[in-house]
Amino acid sequence: GAGVSQSPSNKVTEKGKDVELRCDPISGHTALYWYRQSLGQGLEFLIYFQGNSAPDKSGLPSDRFSAERTGGSVSTLTIQRTQQEDSAVYLCASSLTYVGQDSPLHFGNGTRLTVT
Amino acid sequence: SQQGEEDPQALSIQEGENATMNCSYKTSINNLQWYRQNSGRGLVHLILIRSNEREKHSGRLRVTLDTSKKSSSLLITASRAADTASYFCATDARDDKIIFGKGTRLHILP
Numbered sequence: 001g002a003g004v005s006q007s008p009s010n011k012v013t014e015k016g017k018d019v020e021l022r023c024d025p026i027s028g029h030t031a032l033y034w035y036r037q038s039l040g041q042g043l044e045f046l047i048y049f050q051g052n053s054a055p056d057k058s059g060l061p062s063d064r065f066s067a068e069r070t071g072g073s074v075s076t077l078t079i080q081r082t083q084q085e086d087s088a089v090y091l092c093a094s095s096l097t098y099v100g101q102d103s104p105l106h107f108g109n110g111t112r113l114t115v116t
Numbered sequence: 117s118q119q120g121e122e123d124p125q126a127l128s129i130q131e132g133e134n135a136t137m138n139c140s141y142k143t144s145i146n147n148l149q150w151y152r153q154n155s156g157r158g159l160v161h162l163i164l165i166r167s168n169e170r171e172k173h174s175g176r177l178r179v180t181l182d183t184s185k186k187s188s189s190l191l192i193t194a195s196r197a198a199d200t201a202s203y204f205c206a207t208d209a210r211d212d213k214i215i216f217g218k219g220t221r222l223h224i225l226p
Contacts, residue, residue, distance in 0.1 A: 004158075033214060042204065042218035043159075056213055091158065098212045102147055102166060105206070105214060107158035 002026070004108035006092050012114045013082055021077040021111045025094030032075050033105060034067060035091045043091065049075060050098060082115045089113070120148075120205045120217030128223040135192040137220040139205030140185075146208045148181055150190050153202045153219070162190075162203075192222075200224045 005024040013019050025032050031050055035043040045059040049069040060066070064083075069075040079086055089112050093105040123138045139148070147166045151159040165172045165181045165188065172179045178191040192199055202219045209215065 031212070035216070043216040045213060045215055048213060050212065056211070059213075089157065093159075102164060104149060104161040104164055105151075105159070106161070107151075109158040 004092055004094055004106050006090075006108035006111050008111060009109065010112045010114075012116060015084060015115055016081055018078065018080045019082055019113065021079075021090050021092075021113070023075045023077070023092030023094075023108060025073065025075070025092070026096075026106055027073075029094035029096050029106070030072070031095045031098050031103070032069060033093045033095075034075070034077050035093070036061075036088045037091060037110075038088045046077070046090075079113075082113075084115045087113055087115045120207050120215060122203070122205055122217045122220040124220060125218070126221040126223070128225055129195060130225050131195055131197060133195055135195050135199070135222055135224075137190045137203055137222070139188045139190070139217055141188075141205075141207045141209075141217075142186065143207075143209045145183075148179075148188050148208075149206045149214075150177075150179060150188075151204045151206060151216075153204065159204065195222075195224045197224050197226060 007022045033048040034046040047067050051072050052069050064080045067077045089110040091110045093107045095103040097103040120141045149164045150162045153159045163174045165179050176193045181188045204216045204219045206216045
């Protein structure tokens, strides 16, 4: 079956432009997570969804970042007025149930964002 | 702040040797998971250990969990070149917010 799909795989944008990153989770997966990974670093938690709701948005780096999930499926992460420090790989993951119920995360291959 | 911290940051061993990586965390957890990442893109789930478990095996992988010390270890036995990757621990701190450590970069020498 299809895994987690992220698009685009690579995005180059000019500083100040807005970008939208898309994540298609595995069908039927309830939970969806967004992470950011800078070169050679660990994963920085951004936000997660239970269904269409995001109980905790505290990981979003600034108010330029927003995310939504519709129909309990596709999620988009939007970065407004991009800055060079936003350059990173943005990773999306989904899980069948909430991880507290011992459901592992399935990751997409990420979107590599480069802000010039 | 990071919930999990892996140790060492980098590890190089000869093929065939065993590799051990450690993870420490800060708060009470439901479970702890280990993931592998190749080429800086998507992560692959390796093994999950529940908070009431002390040890778990999967093929050449052995994971231990000590909740009193808030630490876990991942042992890869009889390492292979294909095991070269970054390894991350991730904890579910009972709020469904899954937090990853900074990872251990493992390099298997031929």
